[in-house]
Amino acid sequence: MTKKIISFLFLFLFCGTLFAQKKEEKKVVVKVLSFNILHGATTNGSFDLDIIANVIKKADADFVSLQEVDFKTNRAKKYDLPTELGYRTKMASVFGRAMFYDGGEYGEGVLSKSSFLSTRNIALPYSKENEPRAALEVTTVLKSGDTISFIGTHLDHLKDNTDRVLQAKAINKTFRNNKYPTILSGDLNDTPHSNSINILESFWKASYNKQNPLLTFPSNKPIKKIDYVLFYPRNRWKIVSKETICDTIASDHCAYLVALELVK
Numbered sequence: 001m002t003k004k005i006i007s008f009l010f011l012f013l014f015c016g017t018l019f020a021q022k023k024e025e026k027k028v029v030v031k032v033l034s035f036n037i038l039h040g041a042t043t044n045g046s047f048d049l050d051i052i053a054n055v056i057k058k059a060d061a062d063f064v065s066l067q068e069v070d071f072k073t074n075r076a077k078k079y080d081l082p083t084e085l086g087y088r089t090k091m092a093s094v095f096g097r098a099m100f101y102d103g104g105e106y107g108e109g110v111l112s113k114s115s116f117l118s119t120r121n122i123a124l125p126y127s128k129e130n131e132p133r134a135a136l137e138v139t140t141v142l143k144s145g146d147t148i149s150f151i152g153t154h155l156d157h158l159k160d161n162t163d164r165v166l167q168a169k170a171i172n173k174t175f176r177n178n179k180y181p182t183i184l185s186g187d188l189n190d191t192p193h194s195n196s197i198n199i200l201e202s203f204w205k206a207s208y209n210k211q212n213p214l215l216t217f218p219s220n221k222p223i224k225k226i227d228y229v230l231f232y233p234r235n236r237w238k239i240v241s242k243e244t245i246c247d248t249i250a251s252d253h254c255a256y257l258v259a260l261e262l263v264k
Helices: 002-025 049-059 081-089 162-175 195-201
Strands: 028-036 063-071 092-101 104-112 118-124 133-141 147-154 182-187 227-232 237-245 255-262
Touching: 028 049, 028 147, 028 182, 028 227, 049 081, 049 237, 049 255, 063 081, 063 092, 063 147, 063 182, 081 092, 081 104, 092 118, 104 118, 104 133, 104 147, 118 162, 133 162, 147 162, 162 182, 162 195, 195 227, 227 237, 227 255
Parallel strands: 028 063, 147 182
Antiparallel strands: 028 255, 063 104, 092 104, 092 133, 118 133, 133 147, 182 227, 237 255
16 A cells, blocks of 8 residues: 555656646747838728738737827827727737827837836937937736837838938947847838848847848838847747738738747
8 A cells, every 4th residue: 555655646746747847848939010000091091990900910919019100190080099909909009109290199009918017118319300210118027927028110211221220229229238038020111131230130130031031011012121020139039930911901011920939
């Protein structure tokens, strides 16, 4: 009888150890979507937020960076677009103003499946005659208990890259001392190997294939990559998958979806 009890206890402890190991080995994967939403207009001018929301729901991302986001502007029918899209996708939302525009505001949005520990909106440098730009950061705790930061941004679109270079340098300087593993996502308005992208990639690691990047613009027939997901520190993230979602009505950009594993 004693031998049976000892054997049972040994088996119980062994199974418990295996269970604990499996629990510890469970991967923490974060899905990130970068999506320029064309201030809600849609490419056919229908202003149908459900079309945009359906792209986000299809992606099933944990975090979404939204660019070209209107907050109570006249052209967006006085809607608060991040709140409206958050409601339609059942995600938490936050807006970061880059500038006042058309009776309201214009800038960045972030959607998240997790609530926010903190948020901050960083004004990026720009030439006086050009559009202001911003980087919107949220910090949150994942279901796994890990704390991460997520940044959405939209760099200058002009052919002259002066502002983009300044903005890339400012992003590196602002976020280089982040306490938590960080993801940067957005419409960077420049192609791989350009000056501004090289500046960012001197600090952040990019998620795209350098030899064969997924093209993101325009959505009806993509010819170039300008939408990105990057991360830091490089050894804390591992690329699991990446894809584009090209809905030609929802936006003139393809949404860029990347799954990243948080490395312990």
